[in-house]
Amino acid sequence: MTKKRARIIYERLTEMYPDARCTLDFRDPFELLVGGVLAAQCTDERVNKVLPALFERYPDAAAMAGAKPENLLPLIQSCGLFRNKAKALQGSSRVLTEVFDGQVPESMEALLSLPGIGRKIANLIRGDGFGIPGVVVDTHCARVAFRLGLTKRKDPPGIERDLEALLPDDAKIRFGHLMVAHGRKICKAQKPRCQDCSLADLCPKAGVVLD
DNA sequence: ATCCCGAGGG
DNA sequence: CCCTCTGGAT
Numbered sequence: 001m002t003k004k005r006a007r008i009i010y011e012r013l014t015e016m017y018p019d020a021r022c023t024l025d026f027r028d029p030f031e032l033l034v035g036g037v038l039a040a041q042c043t044d045e046r047v048n049k050v051l052p053a054l055f056e057r058y059p060d061a062a063a064m065a066g067a068k069p070e071n072l073l074p075l076i077q078s079c080g081l082f083r084n085k086a087k088a089l090q091g092s093s094r095v096l097t098e099v100f101d102g103q104v105p106e107s108m109e110a111l112l113s114l115p116g117i118g119r120k121i122a123n124l125i126r127g128d129g130f131g132i133p134g135v136v137v138d139t140h141c142a143r144v145a146f147r148l149g150l151t152k153r154k155d156p157p158g159i160e161r162d163l164e165a166l167l168p169d170d171a172k173i174r175f176g177h178l179m180v181a182h183g184r185k186i187c188k189a190q191k192p193r194c195q196d197c198s199l200a201d202l203c204p205k206a207g208v209v210l211d
Numbered sequence: 212a213t214c215c216c217g218a219g220g221g
Numbered sequence: 222c223c224c225t226c227t228g229g230a231t
Contacts, residue, residue: 023216040217041227080227084218118218138216180216190214 002150005202006166009148012198013178020174020181022128026051029104029129030061030096033114036121037088042079050079061096061104064089088116106130119156127176133169135160136176140183147187147205 013020023044024035034054038047054075058064064072069086076082076089092114096102104125105111111122119137126132135141137156141163145151151162167175183189186197192205200206 037217041215041229043230044216046229078228080215080229081217081225082227084226088218116218120217124216136216140216184216 003166006150006163008202009150009199010167010171010175010178013182014174016198017178017181017185020177022124022177023180024048024051024128026055027128029125031055032125032129033092033104033117033121034064034089036124037085037092037116038076038079040085041081046079050076061093061102065093065097084116091115092117104129106132119160123160123176127173131173133172134176135163135167135172136180137163138176138180139189140187141176141179143189144179144183144187147192147203148199149204 022032024032024039025048026032026035031051035044035047035051038050057071057075058067067090072086072089073082076085079085095114096104099113100110106126108122108126111117111125112119123134123136127134127136137145137160142154142156142159145159145163146154150166151159153159153162163175164172182199186193194200194203194206197203197206
């Protein structure tokens with residue numbers, strides 16, 4: 001019964017956002033790793049603007065691991081949190097070269113062993129980089145799922161399990177992107193636009209501002 | 212002024 | 222669990 005609800009939500013979101021996709025312009029696993037790191041607290045549009053020059057200079061993990069901060073920082077500065085991000089890029093690249101032969105691994109455990117890579121970016125790499133079915137749970141996805149009553153949890157791993165239990169494999173990757181698109185445009189954290197939401201009739205939180 | 216597609220650390 | 226890190230968009 002709840003699966004049917006999830007199915008309806010998936011279909012309506014697809015109508016609302018017919019071309020929802022990963023909004024990063026790159027799909028190679030290492031490029032997604034870099035893009036995912038840079039995307040924290042920053043729009044993908046800005047990340048997309050920065051990535052070409054970054055990859056031209058540091059095309060792979062070996063090059064990124066050896067980058068001098070004085071050269072790397074200016075390239076990513078406009079994305080904010082740049083010291084943390086430089087550390088994450090170099091730390092993960094170093095482990096990639098030293099432990100994984102320069103290749104981005106597919107397993108969740110291996111990805112989470114990379115410094116600066118957490119569950120959100122790991123799932124992004126697995127889904128859009130390797131095509132492994134899974135739901136990327138970021139802050140948008142978590143908020144929208146909670147409001148819709150698709151989960152009663154607040155912790156991302158729990159939300160991830162709840163959502164994946166509700167969806168067929170071929171819907172999981174796209175569902176994450178749909179939730180993000182919806183969270184950005186309509187189901188916003190502060191002022192959700194429930195009047196403009198075609199899910200309002202089946203949303204327990206419609207018209208309610210609080211979480 | 213205030214918020215934002217995360218992760219690590221206290 | 223709460224804090225911090227940062228520039229850019231609104």
